[in-house]
Amino acid sequence: MKTRVLIIEPSEVIVEGLATLLAEQTRFKVLTPLSGLEGLDERLVTSKPDVIVLNPTLSPHPQQLFSGGTVPVPVVALVYQYVEPTVLKRYDGIVDIRDSRGTIGETLTRITQTFQPQDNSTASYELSKRETDVLVQVARGMTNKEIADALNVSVHTVISHRKNIMHKTGIKSVAGLTVYAILNNLIDESVLI
């Protein structure tokens, strides 16, 4: 099945260029582009894009595009000018117009295939009860498999919780998460010794 790409970009030159490059690659179907966010809600429902390529100057918070209850799809930043790195980080990926056509196609395919919608609670940085349970086990040095067995969930669920924990705390290493757990009094500092 073709990947349906919705380009949202004010510059006609850029839209035409990108649409032409993508149309050459048979795995993409380029949908009628938008020049801004107006009318997007309706288009999400009618055109059912698999991925949105958006000029990041149009939205500093790409996740909010789906606040109307529409199904979230990955949003890729289309970059050709300076964009705040903090804004870019909120996008699911980046396509630079200086990238080669091959790279652009690969980026879109990879992001579309690996996309996992963020759960809605990520708006807050508080860990949920379940995430806290997983964090404690991670901090104690348990593997994903051991945690899955202990909490009676699938390994996949554990990995998904771990991704949310990393996203919310900004801490990626196990050692860092251990520190986080100790300083939040979730586990005793004796694990360090």
Next chain:
Amino acid sequence: MFEFLNDKNVKMGELITAHAELVMILQRMGITLGFGDRSVAEVCQRHGLDPDFFLLICNVYSFAQYEPSSELILNTDMSALVPYLRNSHHYYVNRQLPHIERHLHHIAEHLPDKVAMVLSRFFEVYRNEVLAHFGHEDNTVFRHIEALQNGQHDDTYCMADFVENHGNLEEKLGDLVQIIFKYLPESVTGDDTVDVVYDILQLSMDLNRHSLVEEKVMVPYVMHLERSVR
């Protein structure tokens, strides 16, 4: 299209002024300051360096998106590569890490015992990890390269193992910064706190570029050597 650094006739002083981050690599290349108005080519010549090698490292260091071509790598004199990488390790281990550690000690004096203990323990574990990482490269990987460069066949190690196992040293530094942001009490003020975060971020960027040099220059170069020295 983006312009990378490729002009050997530009003055060294101009190059470093325009790309201040490159001041970090001079020492590791064995280049001393006080190069006056000499060009990149002239300064390199005085220090016995291939200017193409110097610019190659500059490009990888300054531009994360730079991808050197394999022709460039095969046609560049790489005799200074291992000394450059060894010098970089020496700088991280003997200068940057102790420096950050001193800052952390200062800060720790103002922290609750538990936070201070946890932070310093985290850093200690990290430092040991860095030492082990560099120690392995110094003693195994670089010796392997030096043997190949001397035309000796060496199958005690191969670059494929390196690619497989090359760990990321920046991740924990990022975590350390996050922890300081979250847990440093507001009552702890002063230049030390800002300095430590700045130094950690700087080291993290430096280590990131260092691993790009290993991945984009050392790996393809040595893989070619491994094929040619049989």
